[in-house]
Amino acid sequence: MESCFERWFSDNLSRPYDYIVIGGGTAGCVVASRLTEDPEVTVLLLEAGGWDDKSEIHIPAEASSLRQTNIDWKYLTISQSHACKAKLGERDEWSSGKVIGGCSSIDNMYYARGHEADFNSWASLGADGWSWEEVLPFFIHSEGNVREDFKKSPSHNNNGHLRVSDNAVTTNIGKTFVKAARELGYQQRDLTSAMDIGVGIPQATTSNGKRCSTATAYLKIALERPNLAVITNALVQKVVICNNQAIGVHVTVDKKERDVRVLREVILSAGTIESPKGILSSNGIEGTALLRTGVDPLCEWPDIQLNFIPMFFHLGNDEPTLTRYKSLSYDNMMDYSKWEALRMKKEGVTFLLILLHPKSKGELTLQKQDPEAPPNIDPRYLEHDQDVAILKKGMREVKRLLDTNTMRKSKIELCDVRLPGEPLAFSDENLDAYIRHFTSTANSPVGTCKMGAINDRSAVVDPQLRVRGIHGLRVIDASIMPHLPSANSSAPTIMIAEKGVAYITNEHDDIIQRYKQSTGASL
Template sequence: MANSRANEIDGHMNGIAEEYDYIICGGGTSGCVVAGRLAEDLNVKVLVIEAGPDNANLENVHMPAGWNQNFEKETDWNIVGTPQASLDGRQVKQSRGRFLGGSSGVNGCLCLRGSKQDYDDWGLEGWSGDEMHKYMAKAETLHTEPWFKPAPGEHGTTGPLQLGPHKNAPISDLFMESYKSMGLPYYDDMFTVGAPPNGCGHVLRTIHNGIRSTAADFITVGHRRDNITILVDTSVDKVLIEDADGGLKATGVAIVTKSGEKKTLRARKEVIVSGGAYCSPAILMRSGVGAKEEVEALGIQCKVDLPGVGKNLMDHPLLFFFYETDNPDVSYDHLLYHGNSLASTYELYKTTKTGPLSVFPFGSFAYARIDDRLSQYPEWRNAPCKPGRDAMGQTPNQPNVEFWNTEAYGGPLQYTNFPIDNKHTFGLVCILMNAKSRGTVTINSTDVNEIPTVDHNYLSDPLDMLVLSEGCHMGNEIVTKGKGTKDLVTGSWPRSESHHSYKTREEWVPFVKRFATTCYHAAGTCKMGKADDPMAVLDEKLRVKGVQGLRVIDVSVMPNLNNGHTQMPAYGIGEKGADLIKEAALSAKA
């Protein structure tokens, strides 16, 4: 094993070879998985190129509750979306991890795979729900607890990703009671199997012994191999695409270090783009792969006219809403915001890896079908539906919304009015599943350091606003009428809001416009598709159409979002992608 974790770059290229078998553009979640699995063959040389730094000494990556301390810094891509018409012109910050491990180091540590139907709906060979769930399980090692009942046969025991159940704060146990009393029955491990569409349960977390487990673990920690080179603080300018065998072939990459040094590196076998939903389309467009008119408008020669590059951008819009309570014992606020409590809580974490900083403060989760509630609205009843599907395209076995409660105050960056001075709060989050709105990612120049332009087009489809606002209405009823929480509420927080007293869905619409934000589940901008899909960028084997030796492997490949979170699909896509590359290598030898 190599002693160093990474080849640190500071204006030079010491130790960097000219050629590798596989070059992976992006050391985020899927990219690290692909690299680690390919390097299991000690006869191949693998290069991982990451725009940000190594994560070894980033305390707020490894400390679960430190996640948002990585934002607004060089460890964040600092992408801000364009003004959103349906959100009263607001711009939404699209924070992404910019360091080794990527967004697996700043996410909620949450393992919600989505239902198998979600992947069956892709309709692509090799990507069924059964297959995707097996690949997600392959990535993990489950560390369970006596009080948690894992779904039999659904979990991995040998993967580098360490995960386990989350021990609830008192407020989360009370929420579980409220969910159950409001018609959402309890199932221990429902978010692993992705069913049922109505119910509550525990969500596994990528945390073990108080430390966050990230995708970087696939190529560091106990999985650092001498045939992996990790190049940090280095950006991929473009993929080199050349004429070969009567067609086009990816032969390497052009890179730029943090200090501005430029170099080209060669790939003997394949180049893999793993920059995520925002950066993968940007790399392709700078390489001359994308919509012809868009690429040529930037002075780039269009190598392959693929109009789907940067289109089909998806996310799960969500709302945080908080409640004030006079009960001081239900949340962690007093351990984080009151007086000098944070200092002692931090010292507890440093010495024992326990306490509120050792967990991510999201508690009990629930899925809900709300079509009975939606049926009162003519726009829902009159919307066109495919057989067996609702107006959002969901089957009866897929949820319309997801809920979770917070165990302390906090969330998106706009929530800055913390409950100091011995105030106490708890929150609920409502997420829209399977949004119909689609956005775009574009670039405005060939400058590798220019951030892509991101337009999520949030809630532009009226049905998205209808379902999300009705979901919030239901969530408020869970809090204010549910068995476990109804007696806790003394008002809304901040006090300038009054959502705890809202009686109708319509009252929620202005609130949604003011506060709806991202779940950081951007996906779909380099989607897979069948040969006759004009907007597909990739085939079922993740190969870029029209270019040999070039694949995209990250959540940008998803044709539709799963009804869950994107962390586990990112791992599953990485595992599946690595197997596809290995199969191609074996076929080439035959």
């Protein structure tokens, strides 16, 4: 009788690979680079987008110009019942990098790990081996921080692949913000490794004034290795499963369908939206809900992140209005804020409140059995009243900040921001309306392939990131997070990639042991 391998690969002319990595994004570049450090291992990296040769990718100031372009998946949510009231169709735009480097090639480069309680919560939820003490060595393993005063810090590393540096441009107004926050009692902290609530100027994944994506940090150094093959503009149709074993992938390249056999494992690193699509499509599942974001935390940690952004750009004479845009995206709101500052002939700042741990739970479903069709994304923003209550608290904290002596001396005051026909007042009713109108994503969705214990029926992967019920298939990207850390998802995703590869190569315990020896830590 013909075997599964003979039947499926009978017409395949491609060579087999030990590992096939689907997605050359933030995690995929790390995975491919680390696996090919072993010259005896062959790896095929498949990326749906193209190479990161667009010059704007590497210029930090151009980050916002990259969204909603041909290197962005340009996802769109379904209409929201409780939010996005100022947006066309009450829908939100979700950006995700469709290019080598993925989101690390188009994001704002903010480097933050999250709070230790975030990862301890992961472990408490059944992700054994993912407590703060067990993930910290992998954050440090990846980091190449250029700050001289961090060289002897047990929380930092100067020699990792990912370059991390202070912002090249600092402003007096940013220093004023820090001073005002300290007046309110906030402690100034190292935001890359802070364990407590605090204030500071964040570092970024930049090097010598240029973006340091995972493509730059990891993949570029691996491209000369003969055991790595990279194919761009490759759309994976499905992972091929035979007798509960991943045996290869079916992929379209240049409009031609190809079959590629895998000898060891297929690794999904396609991101929070595309990785679950890969699992569902591979199992022939259509229209089945997979995404359930938002997990009740077991520990106490910050709920709000407050970003303070100076605005001093020339926009020309084209006046933006909130109703002129087809959708009120983050960038459009930034344009509006910049124009308001110019209209008043003053420098301005914008406060961005980010809800770090929403209670509202979203859902992702496939529209149809077509890898090119976008999924139905329903984040269900602000469905839980506690989310609105926390954001109201954050807005009132902004007002308290503006009322400090530091801000008053600097003549920084709240401008007359209006809802349709009404000035902003700080009553519950007005704040509720404002929050539900001006809602936008921070572009860090997680949890679609949740990691958890073997007996957790809601978990897609086990703590070593192996897909339950399918041999030879792992997920290594942001989709495995049980919930979002108190940060954006970039640095935690790189940590996940480092740790995931270490499980595959059996180097996991060695990396932790080296960290212990270098710091005298007791893990």
